[in-house]
Amino acid sequence: MPYRRTEKTQARLDSQRGEILAAAVALLAETGYAGCSMAAVAARAGVGTGSVYRQFPSKADLIVEVFREVVSREIASVEAAAAQGDVRERVVAVIETFAGRALKAPRLAYALLAEPVDAVVEAERLVFRRAFREVIAKAIADGVTRGLLPPQDAEATAAALVGAGAETLVGPLAGNGGPDTIPNLVTFTLRALGSSDPGRSS
Amino acid sequence: MPYRRTEKTQARLDSQRGEILAAAVALLAETGYAGCSMAAVAARAGVGTGSVYRQFPSKADLIVEVFREVVSREIASVEAAAAQGDVRERVVAVIETFAGRALKAPRLAYALLAEPVDAVVEAERLVFRRAFREVIAKAIADGVTRGLLPPQDAEATAAALVGAGAETLVGPLAGNGGPDTIPNLVTFTLRALGSSDPGRSS
DNA sequence: GTCTATAGAACGATAGAC
DNA sequence: GTCTATCGTTCTATAGAC
Numbered sequence: 001m002p003y004r005r006t007e008k009t010q011a012r013l014d015s016q017r018g019e020i021l022a023a024a025v026a027l028l029a030e031t032g033y034a035g036c037s038m039a040a041v042a043a044r045a046g047v048g049t050g051s052v053y054r055q056f057p058s059k060a061d062l063i064v065e066v067f068r069e070v071v072s073r074e075i076a077s078v079e080a081a082a083a084q085g086d087v088r089e090r091v092v093a094v095i096e097t098f099a100g101r102a103l104k105a106p107r108l109a110y111a112l113l114a115e116p117v118d119a120v121v122e123a124e125r126l127v128f129r130r131a132f133r134e135v136i137a138k139a140i141a142d143g144v145t146r147g148l149l150p151p152q153d154a155e156a157t158a159a160a161l162v163g164a165g166a167e168t169l170v171g172p173l174a175g176n177g178g179p180d181t182i183p184n185l186v187t188f189t190l191r192a193l194g195s196s197d198p199g200r201s202s
Numbered sequence: 203m204p205y206r207r208t209e210k211t212q213a214r215l216d217s218q219r220g221e222i223l224a225a226a227v228a229l230l231a232e233t234g235y236a237g238c239s240m241a242a243v244a245a246r247a248g249v250g251t252g253s254v255y256r257q258f259p260s261k262a263d264l265i266v267e268v269f270r271e272v273v274s275r276e277i278a279s280v281e282a283a284a285a286q287g288d289v290r291e292r293v294v295a296v297i298e299t300f301a302g303r304a305l306k307a308p309r310l311a312y313a314l315l316a317e318p319v320d321a322v323v324e325a326e327r328l329v330f331r332r333a334f335r336e337v338i339a340k341a342i343a344d345g346v347t348r349g350l351l352p353p354q355d356a357e358a359t360a361a362a363l364v365g366a367g368a369e370t371l372v373g374p375l376a377g378n379g380g381p382d383t384i385p386n387l388v389t390f391t392l393r394a395l396g397s398s399d400p401g402r403s404s
Numbered sequence: 405g406t407c408t409a410t411a412g413a414a415c416g417a418t419a420g421a422c
Numbered sequence: 423g424t425c426t427a428t429c430g431t432t433c434t435a436t437a438g439a440c
Contacts, residue, residue, distance in 0.1 A: 116321040116324045117318075119318040122318045152389070156386040156387070156390070157386070159370050160370050160387065162369055163365035163366045163367070163368055163369020164362035164363070164366040165365070167331070168358060168361050168362050184354070184358040185358070187354070188358070191396050192366075194393050
């Protein structure tokens, strides 16, 4: 009788895959890509390196999946933040969520935004930024339609805001994130949108 | 009598170094890092690969020097653009110069801003962006002092503007740089500065 | 009994220390 | 320039599912 993978076995494999991913995510958040050696991931997940390779054909595949996993969390947070309120509130919520999370988990944010990675992961980075851009562009387009913002190319403004956020945060992530980092970014954003009242952080 | 490098020999070596650098710069502008193999650079410069290695200990050293060479040109252009006029004019000139040059030499701009490179060159990229930031921050600080701009952290705003510019341009560099790319960016910038009149591109 | 999944050693490449 | 440590990856022996 030929061997047939049973449902139970399949479930165990699936859960093992999840554990490996979780271990890799944790390592990424703690030590960046440097700490994500296959051996370290395997050890953290409590499996052998061979088992990691059963689930992921190569390290690049594993890392790309880890990246997607973490990014989808970030996108989800930001989308939730953008769900309600007027244009200003939505955009401010997006910025504060994005930046707040980054400053709370600087090592992870650095890995997502700026740490040198190979070209495959770099491509995922573009997807990441594009997703953020879309969330912001939607809010802006909405604001323009309702006459709350001056006419503008929503995609272009959104792209610029994503770049501004990333650039602003990379410095602080390396060390000193002054307490004004986020308020500064929010003020900048509101002005850039052409929102009539830039608002104050106090 | 020991061998002594004559002045003439030294001069020839220096000029050869310049030719190799020029060849590498040209290749970088045409084909990015991919085209910058040591062999291709040597061929373009009309020397043997051995001569390239005589001048540069490793490919990384060569590339870093090429990067610095190109970047210093960009910085110089931008500094020249920022030399005169009021705050608005200066900042607009910086953005238009930066973006205009990028759109005219997209392959090179992509290599400078976004193409995946190894960590050593990535470090140079930070230097590059920091230099841009300083030029802009100076103009902003000046504007704030003169009361032409609302109070703000000039460094933070400048960082955000550099990020906005880079992000805005990376998309177009990959393909379609619409004719509105630069005006959009200028409008965005002026609004973000809090300049009372955002200005129009028409 | 047959075949699979697993752990971990072994291998070649490469980067960093000295 | 040499050497060592470490990395990603492959291989193999074993335990266990079928």
